[in-house]
Amino acid sequence: MDLGTDLSGKRVLVTGASSGLGAHFSELCATHGAHVAIAARRIDRLEEMRPRLMALGAASVCPIELDVKDGASIHACRAKAVETFGGLDVLVNNAGIAREGAALDQTAEDFDAVMGVNLRGVWLMAISCGRHWRDTADGGSIINISSVLGVRVSKDLASYAISKAGVIQMTKALALELARHNVRVNALAPGYFETEINEGFFETQAGQEMISRVPMRRIGDLDDLNGPFLLLASEASRYMTGAVFPVDGGHLVSSL
Secondary structure (H helix, E strand, O other): OOOOOOOOOOEEEEEOOOOHHHHHHHHHHHHOOOEEEEEEOOHHHHHHHHHHHHHHOOOEEEEEEOOOOOHHHHHHHHHHHHHHHOOOOEEEEOOOOOOOOOHHHOOHHHHHHHHHHHHHHHHHHHHHHHHHHHHHOOOEEEEEEOOHHHOOOOOOOHHHHHHHHHHHHHHHHHHHHHHHHOEEEEEEEEOOEOOOOOOOHHHOHHHHHHHHOOOOOOOEOHHHHHHHHHHHHOHHHOOOOOOEEEEOOOHHHOOO
8 A cells, every 4th residue: 555645626725825944844744745725914915925835736725814812813813714615624823923032031921921822722723623533533644844843942942842742742641532533743853943033043153052062063954844743734644643853954953
């Protein structure tokens, strides 16, 4: 039996799709023939993405305005994706933010903002899709986007690291509970990749010093995520759940 990484006809919902990793995952799904629901707050950017995704080979594209801090918005987003595509196969739980600064200088509002998006939003979206798959008996795959900072730490990113550690434990807990409903829950833990959020940083002295601590001595290219992502999104990983995939150039095994 061929259990390849084909996504043709798969119905995929990507959160935080308007930029960075979310935009890349949306393009990757489109290239492999999936129906792609792209969700984010910036609906104008999503509408601009639609023709590009169709040109890449998407079976169809559905832009959806989404605020992951709002439970009603999450429910409406999932419902629209299901209604548009006639079902859902894969959730890419990607939306996330960071608030940089020393922990002692962070406010409670800063902490709550990060947790609201990175942890609570990921939880609510996973639960919404999980309930749908339980009730329809269709089964599905959740790919949570964590980070190597969910395992290691970095100065001035305490709340971000805490939230991403929570995503890893959430992945394992939901994998255990949802397996009986034929729902797989896995996570990617990317290392350092250049996106519009950190654009230019890796050319600075601090950025170069960070790269020097990565065993492969380079930051990741977004295409380095393609193989692990396609594995988790496709039937090739049909017997895998609760796994966390570091894609980090060896960062997690670097010496202290």
